[in-house]
Amino acid sequence: MADQLLDAKGLNCPLPILKTKKMLQTLEAGQVLEVLATDPGAVKDFAAFCRTTGNEIVEQSEGDGVFKFLIKKSA
Amino acid sequence: MTENIINPKSMSIIVTKGTLDWGYPPFILATTAAAMDVEVTMFFTFYGLALLKKDLNLKVSTLGNPAMEMPMGGGHMQMPNLLGALPGMTDLTSSMMKDMIKKKGVASIEELREAAILSDVRIIACQMTMDLFEYKHEEMIDGVEYGGAASYMETALKSHINLYI
Numbered sequence: 001m002a003d004q005l006l007d008a009k010g011l012n013c014p015l016p017i018l019k020t021k022k023m024l025q026t027l028e029a030g031q032v033l034e035v036l037a038t039d040p041g042a043v044k045d046f047a048a049f050c051r052t053t054g055n056e057i058v059e060q061s062e063g064d065g066v067f068k069f070l071i072k073k074s075a
Numbered sequence: 076m077t078e079n080i081i082n083p084k085s086m087s088i089i090v091t092k093g094t095l096d097w098g099y100p101p102f103i104l105a106t107t108a109a110a111m112d113v114e115v116t117m118f119f120t121f122y123g124l125a126l127l128k129k130d131l132n133l134k135v136s137t138l139g140n141p142a143m144e145m146p147m148g149g150g151h152m153q154m155p156n157l158l159g160a161l162p163g164m165t166d167l168t169s170s171m172m173k174d175m176i177k178k179k180g181v182a183s184i185e186e187l188r189e190a191a192i193l194s195d196v197r198i199i200a201c202q203m204t205m206d207l208f209e210y211k212h213e214e215m216i217d218g219v220e221y222g223g224a225a226s227y228m229e230t231a232l233k234s235h236i237n238l239y240i
Contacts, residue, residue, distance in 0.1 A: 013103070014103050014110070014187075015181075015186075017110050021194075049111060052111045053112055
């Protein structure tokens with residue numbers, strides 16, 4: 001279960017990443033953020049963002065053109 | 076001489092262009108880098124200074140840009156230079172581009188600039204160009220530092236990535 005939800009549907013690069021970063025800052029380490037996005041670049045970009053920042057994608061899925069990511073905030 | 080220790084997560088960008096289209100790459104990269112914990116410095120010089128004005132009135136022209144195709148009715152439209160040179164065409168193209176930006180969920184330059192400032196991107200404006208173009212500090216947004224080539228070089232020597240846009 002996610003601790004917070006970020007609806008970034010309809011937003012284009014780099015807004016989903018910028019908003020994700022902002023919201024992650026409000027979470028405690030270990031908490032999970034759920035992000036919904038429709039930007040087709042999101043899959044590659046969220047993977048790159050998480051690899052670089054040390055946050056972890058614990059789950060990801062796609063349905064009806066919406067990408068869902070569960071991101072666990074690192075320490 | 077001081078030793079330069081390069082932080083692997085640091086970037087500087089020289090911003091030289093101030094049109095609606097060219098305003099995007101520096102701000103997109105700066106804000107995304109900052110979101111990825113990169114220390115970012117932007118150095119605005121020549122036409123790039125237009126991006127720091129309080130009142131942004133950015134425009135894009137089709138002139139001299141044969142790669143520019145505007146989506147229209149399912150296809151793409153190119154503007155012959157002769158038509159693009161007519162009075163009012165730059166305003167028309169600019170408002171078409173702004174409509175597209177809004178419709179596609181792309182951030183405005185104002186939004187990206189605000190995001191850059193909020194994420195502590197360091198902004199330096201070239202004082203020489205300020206003098207050359209007779210821009211006043213009051214016309215520019217707050218939080219801008221004014222400096223020259225030496226200020227940029229000091230930062231660039233300590234930055235892992237240095238871009239010129």
